[in-house]
Amino acid sequence: MRIYKATDYHDMSRKAANIISAQIIMKSNCVLGLATGSTPIGIYQQLIDWYKKGDLNFDKVKTVNLDEYKGLSADNKQSYHYFMKQNLFEHINIKMDNTYLPNGMEEDSEVECTRFNNIIDLLGGIDLQLLGLGLNGHIGFNEPSEFYEKGTHCVALTQSTIDANSPLFGDGEVIPKSAYTMGIKSIMLAKKILLVVNGKNKADILKEALTGPITPMVPASILQIHNDLTIVADEEALSKIDDSLIVNG
Ligand code: F6R
Numbered sequence: 001m002r003i004y005k006a007t008d009y010h011d012m013s014r015k016a017a018n019i020i021s022a023q024i025i026m027k028s029n030c031v032l033g034l035a036t037g038s039t040p041i042g043i044y045q046q047l048i049d050w051y052k053k054g055d056l057n058f059d060k061v062k063t064v065n066l067d068e069y070k071g072l073s074a075d076n077k078q079s080y081h082y083f084m085k086q087n088l089f090e091h092i093n094i095k096m097d098n099t100y101l102p103n104g105m106e107e108d109s110e111v112e113c114t115r116f117n118n119i120i121d122l123l124g125g126i127d128l129q130l131l132g133l134g135l136n137g138h139i140g141f142n143e144p145s146e147f148y149e150k151g152t153h154c155v156a157l158t159q160s161t162i163d164a165n166s167p168l169f170g171d172g173e174v175i176p177k178s179a180y181t182m183g184i185k186s187i188m189l190a191k192k193i194l195l196v197v198n199g200k201n202k203a204d205i206l207k208e209a210l211t212g213p214i215t216p217m218v219p220a221s222i223l224q225i226h227n228d229l230t231i232v233a234d235e236e237a238l239s240k241i242d243d244s245l246i247v248n249g
Contacts (some may be wrong), residue, residue, distance in 0.1 A: 001229040001230075001231065001242065003227065003233070003247060004232045004247050004248055005197075005248055006233065006234045006235070008235070008248065013041075013042030014046055016196045016232045017047050019232070020130065021055070023127060025159070028059070028060045028061070029062070030127040031061075031064060031124065032128055032219045033063075033064055033065075033131075033182075033187070034063050034066070034082045034125070035130050035186050036065070036084065037048055039132035039158075040087075041087055043196065044087045047092070051092045057093065058092045058094040061098065062099070062100075062123055063084075063098065063099045063100065064131075064182075065084060065102070066131070067080060067141045068179060068181055070109075071104060071105075074104075074105075078173060083106070099203045100119050102180035104179075104180065113151060116180065118155055126190035129187055130196065131193060131195045131220075133205060134159075134160075136158060137221065138220070138221070139187060139219050140181040140183075141179045141218065142155070142184055142219040143157065145216050145217070146186060146217075147183060147216050147224055148184040148185075150184060150186075151185060152183055152186065153181065154178055154180055155181055156177060157177055184187070190226075191228060193219060193228065194230050197233040198234040198236065198238040199236055201233070202233075202237045203237055204240060205218070206231075206241065207240040209224075210245075211245075
């Protein structure tokens, strides 16, 4: 694992975007695994900037997202489909047919999970998976549990995740209680993983994930055994990690 320290959110976003842009430049038809949430917004803005300057071309890039709320349609403003369009896809030259997310409107979990697993397989797996870190150690929506779920599955969100997400929902909007998420096996099979973390409130869980025991109770801890894991985090998130473990520490 390689840990890079960033001075702040902007620096973290630029460093992480650099790794993603290198992937696109080296393999123009790469498969990117993408995340939503507050962490990657700055990364997407940076990628959009570089695209607008003519430095990046998304023409052949394919993307597969980690997760989607169950029960939300693609045009619901709280859906991850909508988030990805607003924060990235609408601003670059990616072909929408090359972008894949779980379908929140499919009620039959088995049907949707099988469909999504097949998509990942047909794409030939993920070249670079971008991950954020949940306050309880979740990655995608793989919540703390007694065991690791391997493939795409439907998950009941924990109260901590529902609370963390609720400020994003307006008055009267129903906060979904379940979601479809890529499983741990699909994430771990990505050739490269880029975990991006910022903020003081993530310092404890980041330390636990990177240096604690590997356990499904801290889902991100499994990343310790991935053979190509890069972490880009700001000083606050890395405040509990020894500098000797940090490449530029
Ligand atoms: C989102 C996702 C989640 C988030 C995590 C952190 O697609 O898979 O695991 O990465 O909840 O969210 P933020 O970045 O909002 O702190």
